[in-house]
Amino acid sequence: MTPRIISKKTHRSQFAVYDERGRKIKLAKRGKKLSRSVAGTVALFLFIGIFAVFMGMPMVLTISNALKPLDELFYFPPRFFVRNPTFSNFSDLFMSLQQTWVPFARYLLNSFIITGFGTVGHLIFASAAAYPLAKNKFPGSRILMSIVILSLMFSPVVTGIPNFLIITQLRMVDTYWALILPAFSASLGLYLMKQFMEQVPDSLIESARIDGCSEFSIWWNIVMPNVKPAWLTLIILQFQALWATTGGVFLQSEELKPLTFAMNQVALGGIARAGEGAAVMFITMMVPVTFFVISQSRIVETMATSGMKE
Amino acid sequence: MQKRKRKGFSLRRREMLSGLLFLSPWLIGITVFFLWNLIQAMRWSFNYVFIEAGVGVQFRWLGLDNFNHIFRVHSTFMQEMFESILQIVISVPLIIFFSLFMAILLNRHFIGRGLVRAIFFLPVIMGSAAIANAIEITMGMLMGGMSHVPPEALREATGFNAAIIISLLNEFQVPPQVIGFLVDTIANLHEVIRSAGVQILIFLAALQSIPPSMYEVAQIEGATGYETFWKITLPMVSPLIVTNIVFTVIDMYANSETVETARITFFELQNFGASAAMSLSSALLVCVALFSICYIVSRHVFYYD
Numbered sequence: 001m002t003p004r005i006i007s008k009k010t011h012r013s014q015f016a017v018y019d020e021r022g023r024k025i026k027l028a029k030r031g032k033k034l035s036r037s038v039a040g041t042v043a044l045f046l047f048i049g050i051f052a053v054f055m056g057m058p059m060v061l062t063i064s065n066a067l068k069p070l071d072e073l074f075y076f077p078p079r080f081f082v083r084n085p086t087f088s089n090f091s092d093l094f095m096s097l098q099q100t101w102v103p104f105a106r107y108l109l110n111s112f113i114i115t116g117f118g119t120v121g122h123l124i125f126a127s128a129a130a131y132p133l134a135k136n137k138f139p140g141s142r143i144l145m146s147i148v149i150l151s152l153m154f155s156p157v158v159t160g161i162p163n164f165l166i167i168t169q170l171r172m173v174d175t176y177w178a179l180i181l182p183a184f185s186a187s188l189g190l191y192l193m194k195q196f197m198e199q200v201p202d203s204l205i206e207s208a209r210i211d212g213c214s215e216f217s218i219w220w221n222i223v224m225p226n227v228k229p230a231w232l233t234l235i236i237l238q239f240q241a242l243w244a245t246t247g248g249v250f251l252q253s254e255e256l257k258p259l260t261f262a263m264n265q266v267a268l269g270g271i272a273r274a275g276e277g278a279a280v281m282f283i284t285m286m287v288p289v290t291f292f293v294i295s296q297s298r299i300v301e302t303m304a305t306s307g308m309k310e
Numbered sequence: 311m312q313k314r315k316r317k318g319f320s321l322r323r324r325e326m327l328s329g330l331l332f333l334s335p336w337l338i339g340i341t342v343f344f345l346w347n348l349i350q351a352m353r354w355s356f357n358y359v360f361i362e363a364g365v366g367v368q369f370r371w372l373g374l375d376n377f378n379h380i381f382r383v384h385s386t387f388m389q390e391m392f393e394s395i396l397q398i399v400i401s402v403p404l405i406i407f408f409s410l411f412m413a414i415l416l417n418r419h420f421i422g423r424g425l426v427r428a429i430f431f432l433p434v435i436m437g438s439a440a441i442a443n444a445i446e447i448t449m450g451m452l453m454g455g456m457s458h459v460p461p462e463a464l465r466e467a468t469g470f471n472a473a474i475i476i477s478l479l480n481e482f483q484v485p486p487q488v489i490g491f492l493v494d495t496i497a498n499l500h501e502v503i504r505s506a507g508v509q510i511l512i513f514l515a516a517l518q519s520i521p522p523s524m525y526e527v528a529q530i531e532g533a534t535g536y537e538t539f540w541k542i543t544l545p546m547v548s549p550l551i552v553t554n555i556v557f558t559v560i561d562m563y564a565n566s567e568t569v570e571t572a573r574i575t576f577f578e579l580q581n582f583g584a585s586a587a588m589s590l591s592s593a594l595l596v597c598v599a600l601f602s603i604c605y606i607v608s609r610h611v612f613y614y615d
């Protein structure tokens with residue numbers, strides 16, 4: 001299970017490669033194509049394509065519903081694609097929510113505050129904690145990791161009431177902190193970051209330490225850039241999880257409620273609000289999707305080992 | 311000669327201290343928001359818990375009665391718990407292979423890669439309770455007239471609304487029998503992707519952490535794609551296979567019958583103590599299963615150093 005090649009023995013034009021246990025590694029014969037056949041590639045992409053079409057359908061329907069005028073929304077039998085696209089649903093949504101006592105922009109802002117702070121805080125807390133757990137083996141780290149896994153496993157059903165009592169005692173009910181602070185110390189991200197940080201070569205960290213790098217600087221300038229794909233993934237997961245919270249019992253004031261809460265309210269508004277419901281659903285869904293596409297495009301291949309010579 | 315006084319701490323102590331410094335913010339958080347809850351839940355499981363108006367939560371010591379109740383009196387709990395664990399053990403390898411396969415496909419360079427990845431992540435976004443709920447309400451409202459669709463098809467999968475597909479196929483006038491078959495198939499696929507979305511994402515990140523120079527070397531030495539997979543890709547992502555096993559087990563357990571039973575016991579039967587006992591005992595059992603799987607798998611994991 002190792003990609004390292006130990007020795008090469010050349011005998012005329014014959015070419016043999018051995019791995020570290022001395023077993024011969026079979027090489028492709030000359031002239032044999034190295035890549036997959038064209039037909040195979042086409043089949044694979046067809047497979048992805050069909051999958052993508054079916055999985056993308058809910059998104060397409062949400063977009064097309066948001067653009068449908070009211071009469072088309074209730075057309076029977078229902079139509080999938082929009083015939084006369086219009087933005088009237090969005091203008092209706094802003095109009096009617098402008099007149100309520102909490103404007104629509106406020107819900108949106110609340111969602112962004114909770115999601116933004118929660119995600120950034122979780123990223124910093126989790127990756128700072130993951131670094132010593134992955135790289136400085138100190139007594140108790142194994143027990144800590146077991147606690148992390150147990151906390152991932154423990155269902156929120158039973159912890160719900162004690163958690164509410166704690167938040168109450170900390171006087172955080174009806175503030176953003178009730179949702180943001182527990183998100184900081186979620187253990188999902190810690191576990192993910194720890195697993196990725198274990199893959200950062202020790203020699204890289206040692207050489208930084210020899211050159212006089214401080215522990216903080218090693219974490220921030222050496223380890224973190226090397227696990228960029230990991231923390232981009234972590235951001236996506238945490239963003240998605242926080243974006244979907246409705247605030248529940250923790251937020252009681254209407255002006256603190258997030259967008260998902262408003263969306264459920266509009267959706268429950270009945271037939272007359274159907275167009276607006278489609279519009280608000282579009283907005284709620286599009287934010288995480290856009291975020292996902294942007295952060296995925298930021299991932300470039302890291303070069304953990306590019307500065308090393310063996 | 312005067313003995314030289316040692317300045318500061320030894321390297322080991324210093325490393326430990328800096329480690330603790332890095333850990334402390336998170337450690338405080340987990341103590342407040344999780345460990346305290348865990349202790350509370352343990353206390354609940356040994357007590358009869360009831361809420362008295364004006365006083366708050368009250369306890370009466372029961373000893374092991376709650377555990378006795380759920381294991382020996384409760385009619386379905388034991389069976390559900392073992393079925394859940396069996397289900398998890400069966401599904402884990404399937405989901406791991408599927409997500410690794412999908413991640414390798416999605417990691418290749420092609421036009422619209424970002425969009426396709428987003429589409430594969432979509433079930434995870436739409437599977438979250440709040441959004442799935444809104445979709446259900448809206449679709450129910452808009453599709454009120456579709457009486458020819460069997461209700462089972464609409465109820466089929468969690469987080470997936472069959473009405474969406476039915477309306478599309480209706481557009482192209484596909485006969486109802488074919489629609490029924492397609493809906494079943496897609497609902498199952500959707501379920502698989504919903505439970506594999508996060509794993510695909512983690513494997514993608516793992517694949518992107520493999521230095522490209524390794525593949526270059528392999529190519530120069532004349533390795534085939536098959537060999538490259540077994541000798542480079544698989545060893546390099548193997549540490550993350552353990553991670554993904556953990557994620558899969560946790561996700562499946564959170565959506566299992568056992569947790570649902572605990573929820574019903576908590577909110578509907580208001581038997582808080584028994585619910586805490588159920589959660590504790592099943593979580594511990596799944597943890598034991600998880601640690602044994604991880605122990606076996608992690609012996610085959612390769613760490614690049």
